[in-house]
Amino acid sequence: MLAFIIRRLLGAILVLIAVSFITYLIFVKIPGGDPAPRIAGRTATQQNIEDIRQKLHLNDPFYEQYWGLMKSLFSGELVSYSSQLNVVDQIKQGIPATFSLCIGAGIIWLFFGILVGLISAVTAGQASDRVITVLALIGISMPVFWLGLIVRYLFAQGHPFAFMPDGEYVPITQNPWQWFVHLLMPWWVLAVLFIGFYGRVLRGNILDTINEDYVRTAKAKGLPQKRVLVKHVLRNSLIPIVTLFGLDFAAVLGGSAILTETVFNLKGVGWYAAQAVGDLDLPPIMGVTIYATFFIVLFSVVVDLVYAYLDPRIRPT
Amino acid sequence: MAERLVEVKDLKVQFATEDGIVKAVDGVSFELDRGRVLGIVGESGSGKSVTSMTLLGLTRDKNTRFEGEVLYKGRNVLEMNESELQEVRGNEMSMIFQDPMTSLNPVYTVGAQICEAIQVHERADKRVARRRAVDLLKQVGIPNAESRVDNYPHEFSGGMRQRAMIAMALACNPDVLIADEPTTALDVTIQAQIIELIDRLKDEFNSAVILITHDLGVVAEIADEIIVMYAGRVVERAATRQLFYDPQMPYTWGLLGSIPRLDREKQERLHSIEGTPPSLIRMPVGCKFRPRCPFAFDKCMEEPDLVNRVEEPKHLDRCWLSVPEKRKLREATIQGEVAAA
Numbered sequence: 001m002l003a004f005i006i007r008r009l010l011g012a013i014l015v016l017i018a019v020s021f022i023t024y025l026i027f028v029k030i031p032g033g034d035p036a037p038r039i040a041g042r043t044a045t046q047q048n049i050e051d052i053r054q055k056l057h058l059n060d061p062f063y064e065q066y067w068g069l070m071k072s073l074f075s076g077e078l079v080s081y082s083s084q085l086n087v088v089d090q091i092k093q094g095i096p097a098t099f100s101l102c103i104g105a106g107i108i109w110l111f112f113g114i115l116v117g118l119i120s121a122v123t124a125g126q127a128s129d130r131v132i133t134v135l136a137l138i139g140i141s142m143p144v145f146w147l148g149l150i151v152r153y154l155f156a157q158g159h160p161f162a163f164m165p166d167g168e169y170v171p172i173t174q175n176p177w178q179w180f181v182h183l184l185m186p187w188w189v190l191a192v193l194f195i196g197f198y199g200r201v202l203r204g205n206i207l208d209t210i211n212e213d214y215v216r217t218a219k220a221k222g223l224p225q226k227r228v229l230v231k232h233v234l235r236n237s238l239i240p241i242v243t244l245f246g247l248d249f250a251a252v253l254g255g256s257a258i259l260t261e262t263v264f265n266l267k268g269v270g271w272y273a274a275q276a277v278g279d280l281d282l283p284p285i286m287g288v289t290i291y292a293t294f295f296i297v298l299f300s301v302v303v304d305l306v307y308a309y310l311d312p313r314i315r316p317t
Numbered sequence: 318m319a320e321r322l323v324e325v326k327d328l329k330v331q332f333a334t335e336d337g338i339v340k341a342v343d344g345v346s347f348e349l350d351r352g353r354v355l356g357i358v359g360e361s362g363s364g365k366s367v368t369s370m371t372l373l374g375l376t377r378d379k380n381t382r383f384e385g386e387v388l389y390k391g392r393n394v395l396e397m398n399e400s401e402l403q404e405v406r407g408n409e410m411s412m413i414f415q416d417p418m419t420s421l422n423p424v425y426t427v428g429a430q431i432c433e434a435i436q437v438h439e440r441a442d443k444r445v446a447r448r449r450a451v452d453l454l455k456q457v458g459i460p461n462a463e464s465r466v467d468n469y470p471h472e473f474s475g476g477m478r479q480r481a482m483i484a485m486a487l488a489c490n491p492d493v494l495i496a497d498e499p500t501t502a503l504d505v506t507i508q509a510q511i512i513e514l515i516d517r518l519k520d521e522f523n524s525a526v527i528l529i530t531h532d533l534g535v536v537a538e539i540a541d542e543i544i545v546m547y548a549g550r551v552v553e554r555a556a557t558r559q560l561f562y563d564p565q566m567p568y569t570w571g572l573l574g575s576i577p578r579l580d581r582e583k584q585e586r587l588h589s590i591e592g593t594p595p596s597l598i599r600m601p602v603g604c605k606f607r608p609r610c611p612f613a614f615d616k617c618m619e620e621p622d623l624v625n626r627v628e629e630p631k632h633l634d635r636c637w638l639s640v641p642e643k644r645k646l647r648e649a650t651i652q653g654e655v656a657a658a
Contacts (some may be wrong), residue, residue, distance in 0.1 A: 222406030
């Protein structure tokens with residue numbers, strides 16, 4: 001077990017290096033990626049630009065630049081090219097909003113995804129299953145930026161209701177109730193896509209599992225239907241959902257709720273990433289990339305551990 | 318006379334499918350007394366598994382129709398509600414399935430799966446159930462049962478899993494044990510052990526056994542009586558010795574002929590019954606075996622009843638051929654000479 005964890009951690013470090021390096025290369029190669037002319041401004045002379053290049057070490061070989069960037073990022077000294085603000089501090093500031101959004105949305109989508117999948121599998125072929133299938137497909141097909149704007153328009157801006165606050169993040173420490181109310185719409189908007197998707201996946205898993213021989217064995221033992229459904233069907237059907245949830249949740253925590261954060265003006269990590277990409281601002285992009293990669297890698301290890309716990313067949317012996 | 322446990326009367330099971338109505342079981346009757354072993358033999362699709370699953374109500378579905386009666390100690394299983402059925406399943410009648418690789422839930426320990434039935438049916442607490450599970454595993458011949466009880470199914474070999482299935486089926490001391498092709502998925506060397514085990518435990522637990530198989534060789538050892546099924550109906554029924562010494566139905570001859578024999582002259586190849594079983598949706602007119610039967614004649618366009626035609630009164634069959642004719646044609650078929658000629 002210990003060997004497994006150590007192996008995964010070493011792998012994680014390699015992944016971090018690879019991802020950051022590739023991101024860096026893409027940035028360097030992108031047309032217009034050179035930050036010096038942009039920092040220097042419209043009326044800059046060649047000398048101004050050259051000074052900036054010197055200051056930012058842009059004339060060094062690219063591997064030295066990469067190394068310098070990573071060193072200052074991990075020592076917490078990296079600053080943005082455009083705003084001159086400390087990258088690590090900015091990410092830290094965004095974390096409460098991002099975590100609040102993701103944890104709440106995660107709970108909602110996991111709970112309702114399982115509920116929806118279970119109901120449509122149990123009533124497979126009946127009217128309720130068909131209705132759920134259509135709703136799930138609509139949920140999956142609606143882009144977050146569109147749904148977010150529609151929801152804001154309908155419930156927050158007075159067409160026809162205005163009982164919800166329109167965006168912004170209120171820290172939980174400041175006012176828990178306002179925190180909750182402000183996040184309700186973003187939570188649901190982010191969760192809807194996942195609910196539809198998880199519901200479909202779980203429905204398929206349950207319908208596969210229900211025809212397994214061991215489910216017939218469980219029935220033949222005389223177990224009550226509910227016990228068969230929960231202990232033998234659902235327990236086995238949920239194993240793939242765990243993987244899915246772990247990776248989706250990590251991605252969302254890592255800032256891939258960019259659209260939701262932007263639409264609802266939640267100043268989280270995703271919002272920060274969106275700003276940085278808009279400005280072609282390398283240091284924050286690198287910072288956010290490392291931050292996101294960290295969560296993906298961490299959760300894929302967690303998923304493996306949970307998976308081994310849930311399915312004895314793949315436990316390392 | 319021994320206690321009558323199961324009585325099946327003219328059972329019909331039909332499944333409504335998109336292609337039409339599948340007559341999986343079409344008028345099957347038999348009885349089973351305590352301490353006896355009944356063999357049900359037939360090819361895939363002959364309705365033997367559906368018959369046995371219907372005894373436990375496992376074929377119930379909105380697309381399934383039942384006719385006739387399945388009496389367990391005089392109570393009709395077909396008319397029981399779900400909770401009455403749950404009382405019977407695993408507790409009074411239990412079942413062993415064909416493939417032990419897939420019939421155990423991979424995420425629970427073998428012990429937990431055995432305990433489950435005990436806890437549900439006898440409301441026994443965990444410790445009592447666990448002790449029983451260990452005892453059961455010992456009885457079915459699992460070495461180191463005390464530690465093996467906590468193993469997962471994937472840590473067991475195929476034969477051990479089938480033993481564990483048997484232990485699970487016997488957990489609540491049922492009156493009737495239904496074994497649906499219990500040896501089909503196992504090595505030949507393990508097959509005999511499992512059959513012997515079932516035979517021995519039947520006496521220890523004072524139960525009756527229904528043994529379903531497509532292999533007459535498997536039932537020969539332990540069955541008291543054999544039913545041969547074809548296309549959802551019983552085509553021959555006799556005491557085991559009688560069936561082996563004086564089989565009446567050409568289909569039975571075919572089954573007997575397809576057992577590999579070492580005591581005969583070397584055969585060119587193993588004999589098989591020509592053709593495939595009929596569609597259960599559009600059955601042939603008359604005798605259902607007629608299209609595959611090398612001895613079919615005009616009369617076979619009319620379906621023969623399952624009646625006694627030989628000296629032995631309990632031997633029933635469905636074949637129009639006269640008894641002397643059958644006895645003459647039979648030897649040839651079983652030896653595979655008809656197929657060769």
